[in-house]
Amino acid sequence: MNTTKMSKTGAIVLPKAVRDAHGFEPGVEFEVIDGGGVITLRPVETPAHAGTLADADTPVKKLTAQEFLDSIPKYKGPPIELTSEAIREAIDQEAIEDWERLERQWNEDKND
Numbered sequence: 154m155n156t157t158k159m160s161k162t163g164a165i166v167l168p169k170a171v172r173d174a175h176g177f178e179p180g181v182e183f184e185v186i187d188g189g190g191v192i193t194l195r196p197v198e199t200p201a202h203a204g205t206l207a208d209a210d211t212p213v214k215k216l217t218a219q220e221f222l223d224s225i226p227k228y229k230g231p232p233i234e235l236t237s238e239a240i241r242e243a244i245d246q247e248a249i250e251d252w253e254r255l256e257r258q259w260n261e262d263k264n265d
Contacts, residue, residue, distance in 0.1 A: 167194075 155168040167177065177196065186193040216224070233239070 155171055157166055157168060159165050171177075175196070182197045183194040184197050186195060
């Protein structure tokens with residue numbers, strides 16, 4: 154459990170572990186929600202701080218455009234001509250596989 158104390162001016166410092174876990178940077182604003190016995194701080198994403206907040210489980214990692222492009226796996230198979238017909242066939246095949254998977258699940262659930 155992380156604890157903190159309120160200063161004489163009323164300021165509260167969030168523990169570093171909490172700031173790091175959520176990617177909070179200086180200047181992030183919080184909405185204060187008074188729920189009676191519980192006070193909740195909810196980060197408010199403002200235009201000046203857009204993109205600085207992380208998901209509850211994911212630290213913020215900013216990528217350059219080149220880092221993002223380099224992270225995309227490269228295709229190593231034979232050349233493929235993307236025609237409308239090839240795309241339609243791939244969509245149809247995926248739909249058939251999805252339908253078969255759903256039928257198997259339905260039958261398994263029915264037999265349980």
